Structures are given as structure tokens and as C-alpha cells.
Amino acid sequence: xxxxxxxxxxxxxxxxxxxxxxxxxxxxxxxxxxxxxxxxxxxxxxxxxxxxxxxxxxxxxxxxxxxxxxxxxxxxxxxxxxxxxxxxxxxxxxxxxxxxxxxxxxxxxxxxxxxxxxxxxxxxxxxxxxxxxxxxxxxxxxxxxxxxxxxxxxxxxxxxxxxxxxxxxxxxxxxxxxxxxxxxxxxxxxxxxxxxxxxxxxxxxxxxxxxxxxxxxxxxxxxxxxxxxxxxxxxxxxxxxxxxxxxxxxxxxxxxxxxxxxxxxxxxxxxxxxxxxxxxxxxxxxxxxxxxxxxxxxxxxxxxxxxxxxxxxxxxxxxxxxxxxxxxxxxxxxxxxxxxxxxxxxxxxxxxxxxxxxxxxxxxxxxxxxxxxxxxxxxxxxxxxxxxxxxxxxxxxxxxxxxxxxxxxxxxxxxxxxxxxxxxxxx
Numbered sequence: 001x002x003x004x005x006x007x008x009x010x011x012x013x014x015x016x017x018x019x020x021x022x023x024x025x026x027x028x029x030x031x032x033x034x035x036x037x038x039x040x041x042x043x044x045x046x047x048x049x050x051x052x053x054x055x056x057x058x059x060x061x062x063x064x065x066x067x068x069x070x071x072x073x074x075x076x077x078x079x080x081x082x083x084x085x086x087x088x089x090x091x092x093x094x095x096x097x098x099x100x101x102x103x104x105x106x107x108x109x110x111x112x113x114x115x116x117x118x119x120x121x122x123x124x125x126x127x128x129x130x131x132x133x134x135x136x137x138x139x140x141x142x143x144x145x146x147x148x149x150x151x152x153x154x155x156x157x158x159x160x161x162x163x164x165x166x167x168x169x170x171x172x173x174x175x176x177x178x179x180x181x182x183x184x185x186x187x188x189x190x191x192x193x194x195x196x197x198x199x200x201x202x203x204x205x206x207x208x209x210x211x212x213x214x215x216x217x218x219x220x221x222x223x224x225x226x227x228x229x230x231x232x233x234x235x236x237x238x239x240x241x242x243x244x245x246x247x248x249x250x251x252x253x254x255x256x257x258x259x260x261x262x263x264x265x266x267x268x269x270x271x272x273x274x275x276x277x278x279x280x281x282x283x284x285x286x287x288x289x290x291x292x293x294x295x296x297x298x299x300x301x302x303x304x305x306x307x308x309x310x311x312x313x314x315x316x317x318x319x320x321x322x323x324x325x326x327x328x329x330x331x332x333x334x335x336x337x338x339x340x341x342x343x344x345x346x347x348x349x350x351x352x353x354x355x356x357x358x359x360x361x362x363x364x365x366x367x368x369x370x371x372x373x374x375x376x377x378x379x380x381x382x383x384x385x386x387x388x389x390x391x392x393x394x395x396x397x398x399x400x401x402x403x404x405x406x407x408x409x410x411x412x413x414x415x416x417x418x419x420x421x422x423x424x425x426x427x
Contacts, residue, residue: 223425278347
């Protein structure tokens with residue numbers, strides 16, 4: 001090379017340096033992508049199993065997995081998106097979707113779906129619709145979780161001489177049963193409550209009584225919460241469970257329990273019925289001497305039925321530099337093989353209808369009435385999508401705390417909320 005001109009030598013050296021750098025990035029032809037997720041030990045074990053299976057069939061894609069505490073998950077992902085450090089693939093819950101979608105962070109998936117001829121009709125339409133806006137799908141559903149599961153203690157019903165609840169029971173049946181399975185000691189102190197919910201699950205009764213929160217779910221323009229008479233009835237019904245029928249512990253009583261999870265009130269037999277989702281079965285099943293099963297949330301007035309839901313889906317972040325490989329991972333995680341793994345664990349109801357109807361029901365795990373969840377999906381409702389919804393929830397929750405405490409009625413709360421919500425429309 002001594003006969004080469006200095007500028008040519010410099011060019012050759014620069015080319016060799018660039019080529020060397022590219023070779024280091026390419027490695028042996030493996031593309032690295034990153035995925036975040038949340039969850040406890042069992043959830044993390046399942047995710048790792050799924051990712052190991054994926055890499056066996058996709059040796060050219062190396063997946064880096066990081067588990068994030070659920071309480072920090074959304075904030076961390078959004079912060080890293082802003083900093084240009086975000087992963088390629090993330091799971092999102094149904095009530096996280098709006099925050100990511102409205103910020104424009106999600107990659108539209110229709111081109112990938114169409115290119116690979118994915119049959120979207122295989123998914124529960126209600127679940128797929130949550131992640132679809134104006135005809136464009138932004139996340140592929142993995143599971144759903146209707147929050148309509150009323151766990152009941154069979155011994156409590158036997159002691160009261162009551163038949164076990166069925167999926168056709170009404171809200172009047174529910175109140176009557178809750179009153180009869182209550183227990184008090186000789187001094188009149190409650191030793192077993194008739195009912196408790198996992199958290200303040202007032203959406204269940206709002207939807208069950210035919211109520212609403214906004215005029216439109218995906219493109220809301222105004223709050224209907226304080227003006228919908230059915231919403232008022234649903235909120236008052238939950239308050240009546242506490243203050244009128246007295247089958248549910250008041251907020252002050254729940255605070256004095258020292259933060260004990262409400263599921264443990266069911267497992268230690270201080271609550272005869274417990275409202276939550278199917279994911280609580282792993283805790284309840286640990287209580288070996290507890291005889292229990294589940295029923296669907298009772299019908300509202302006129303046979304009305306509706307309830308909120310959990311569930312999650314996988315999406316590609318728009319900032320990903322490896323969208324083709326990210327899609328392969330999303331396609332796998334939302335496909336039948338992965339959904340079968342979750343279904344076999346017994347706590348995740350698949351979003352693919354066929355997997356739900358087979359693997360989910362065939363794992364022979366409690367509850368016995370698990371099949372009711374297949375019917376429940378058609379009644380699920382999702383909270384509205386808007387950037388300012390958090391502000392509205394804050395106003396509502398502050399006022400409803402007084403309703404649960406019995407210091408004002410739902411009607412009084414709505415009268416106060418109406419002008420406030422009009423001044424702060426969803427956007």
C-alpha cells in the first residue's frame with residue numbers, strides 16, 4: 001500500500017473501519033430486539049417460556065426481556081419512548097391502550113396483518129375492537145379478563161339453606177342471598193360479610209344497570225356520567241349494598257382491616273361472595289378446605305347486563321428500528337401456541353375464541369363454572385379513550401367517596417358533578 005496516495009489510504013482505512021463496525025453490529029446475522037413486560041413470578045416464568053420457544057423457531061432474532069413492576073410500567077415505557085430508549089415490543093392492558101395510542105407511539109398493524117393473512121375473525125370481536133380505531137388495528141390481543149366473576153363460598157350458602165347462584169340470577173336475587181349469608185356474633189358484630197369487591201368496582205354496576213360515562217368510547221366529546229339516569233341507579237345500588245342493605249363493609253371498616261387484600265377476606269371466610277376476575281383463582285385455590293365456585297355478575301334491571309374488563313395485547317412501538325422482527329414476535333405472542341400456554345396456567349382467558357373454547361376449559365382447574373366466561377365476553381365494556389379522562393375520574397372518585405360513606409346520595413353527587421364535568425369535557 002506504500003504506493004497508494006495518502007488520501008486513498010485514508011479512504012480505505014475509513015471504509016475498513018465502517019465495515020468492521022457493521023460486522024460487529026450484525027454479529028452472525030442475528031437481530032436483537034427488546035420487549036418489556038410486567039408481572040409476578042408465575043407471569044415472568046410463562047413469558048420466559050414463551051420467548052424461549054420463539055427463539056427456537058427464530059434463531060435469527062435475539063430477544064432481550066426485561067420485567068418491570070406493574071406500578072412503574074406505563075411511566076417507564078413512556079419515559080423511554082421520549083428519550084429514544086424504548087423497547088421494540090410491549091404488552092399493554094386495555095386501559096393503557098388510549099394513553100399510548102393518543103400519543104401516537106404505536107405502529108399500525110394492518111399492513112403486517114394483511115401480508116401474513118392473519119384471520120382476525122378468530123379473535124373475540126369485542127376484544128379486537130378495543131385495539132382498533134377507525135379501521136386500523138394497533139395491538140394484537142393475547143387475553144381478556146371480564147370483571148364479572150362472583151366467587152361464592154358453598155358452605156355459606158349451605159348454612160343459609162340457599163341454592164348456589166346461577167348465571168341467570170338477578171340483582172334482587174343477589175341482594176337477598178347476600179343478606180342471608182351474613183353472619184353476626186352474639187354481640188351483633190359482623191363475622192362474615194355477604195359481599196365484597198376486589199376494589200371500588202362501581203363500573204360493574206354502572207354497566208349492569210345500563211349506564212355510561214361518555215357519549216362515545218373512542219371519540220368522546222362530553223361526559224354523560226352525571227346525566228345518565230342509569231348511571232345514577234348503578235352507583236346508588238353499590239352505595240345501598242353498604243349503607244342500606246349493609247351486606248358490604250363500609251370504607252371505614254375496610255381501612256381498619258389494615259390493608260388486607262379483599263381476596264383474603266374471601267379465603268378466610270369473612271366474606272361469603274367476592275367480585276373480581278378469573279386471575280384471582282390462583283390465590284383462592286391455595287385454600288384447600290374452602291368449597292367455592294363462581295357465577296356471572298347478576299343481571300341488572302330488565303335483564304340488562306354489562307361489566308368492565310381487563311386483558312392485554314401486544315404492539316410494536318413506532319420508534320422500533322426492527323419492525324419486521326418485532327412483528328414476528330407480536331404475531332407469535334398473540335397466536336394460538338402462546339395463548340395455549342397462558343390458558344393451561346388457568347388464569348388467562350385467551351382472546352382467540354377456539355383456544356378459549358378448548359384449552360382454557362380443558363385444563364380441569366377450578367372454578368367448575370369457568371365456561372361462563374365464554375358467554376361473558378359479549379357483555380364487556382371498555383372505558384372511554386381520552387387524554388383528559390384522568391381529570392374526570394378524579395372529580396368523580398372524590399365525590400363518590402362521600403356516597404360510599406353514606407354522607408350523600410348518588411343523586412346529590414351527580415348534581416355536584418354535572419357542572420364540573422361540563423367545564424372539563426373529555427379530550
